Amino acid sequence: EAGVTQSPTHLIKTRGQQVTLRCSPISGHTSVYWYQQALGLGLQFLLWYDEGEERNRGNFPPRFSGRQFPNYSSELNVNALELEDSALYLCASSRSGRLNTEAFFGQGTRLTVV
Amino acid sequence: GESVGLHLPTLSVQEGDNSIINCAYSNSASDYFIWYKQESGKGPQFIIDIRSNMDKRQGQRVTVLLNKTVKHLSLQIAATQPGDSAVYFCAERREWAGNMLTFGGGTRLMVKP
Numbered sequence: 001e002a003g004v005t006q007s008p009t010h011l012i013k014t015r016g017q018q019v020t021l022r023c024s025p026i027s028g029h030t031s032v033y034w035y036q037q038a039l040g041l042g043l044q045f046l047l048w049y050d051e052g053e054e055r056n057r058g059n060f061p062p063r064f065s066g067r068q069f070p071n072y073s074s075e076l077n078v079n080a081l082e083l084e085d086s087a088l089y090l091c092a093s094s095r096s097g098r099l100n101t102e103a104f105f106g107q108g109t110r111l112t113v114v
Numbered sequence: 115g116e117s118v119g120l121h122l123p124t125l126s127v128q129e130g131d132n133s134i135i136n137c138a139y140s141n142s143a144s145d146y147f148i149w150y151k152q153e154s155g156k157g158p159q160f161i162i163d164i165r166s167n168m169d170k171r172q173g174q175r176v177t178v179l180l181n182k183t184v185k186h187l188s189l190q191i192a193a194t195q196p197g198d199s200a201v202y203f204c205a206e207r208r209e210w211a212g213n214m215l216t217f218g219g220g221t222r223l224m225v226k227p
Contacts (some may be wrong), residue, residue, distance in 0.1 A: 005159070031212055031213065033214065035215075035217075042207075042218055042219045042220055043215070043217040045214055045215060045216065045217075048212060048213075050212065055214075063207050090157050090158070091141075092213060094213045095213060101212075101213070102160045102213075103160065103215070104160070104220050105157030105159070107155070107157050
């Protein structure tokens with residue numbers, strides 16, 4: 001069974017540009033979570049999608065947004081990129097949005113803003 | 115604000131020894147505490163979790179201890195192996211919040227051969 005897949009694996013963007021990151025959850029998983037892991041820092045919760053709806057978002061500005069598609073895959077969009085957006089963006093999926101189920105993480109997309 | 119934090123940034127142990135990684139938390143309303151392992155170039159991998167109404171839970175070579183009195187969480191790894199070298203994160207979540215996790219800052223475990 002394939003794990004959580006993210007694309008692209010690496011990305012370099014210029015300040016002010018926009019970027020879209022993609023995530024495919026494990027088959028059967030309906031919840032997708034996005035986390036930001038800046039260099040030397042822990043993981044910060046960004047967004048939670050469950051059954052196509054945004055359930056919650058972390059303390060990030062509105063230029064961080066996303067969506068979940070009917071097949072439960074998800075996109076994370078970041079507008080007006082800033083240098084401090086450089087980080088590893090991790091996607092995780094789980095079977096249900098609210099029950100006690102393990103989250104499985106992808107390998108992440110390394111975004112560098114120059 | 116509420117947070118989950120770690121005492122030590124780096125822990126170096128000899129292969130075969132036991133490792134103990136500690137974590138302090140401040141949110142007494144958390145329902146679950148979880149340990150994740152992150153190897154270089156990979157996403158975090160679930161190790162073990164413990165519900166807030168438990169004190170101890172054991173897995174394969176790992177044990178998680180929860181002391182609610184002092185809001186302390188620890189991960190014990192028995193007979194540490196080179197493959198255990200990684201960054202370990204503690205995290206907490208509420209039962210209603212799925213896997214919307216609050217992570218600690220991470221501890222790097224280095225296993226010396």
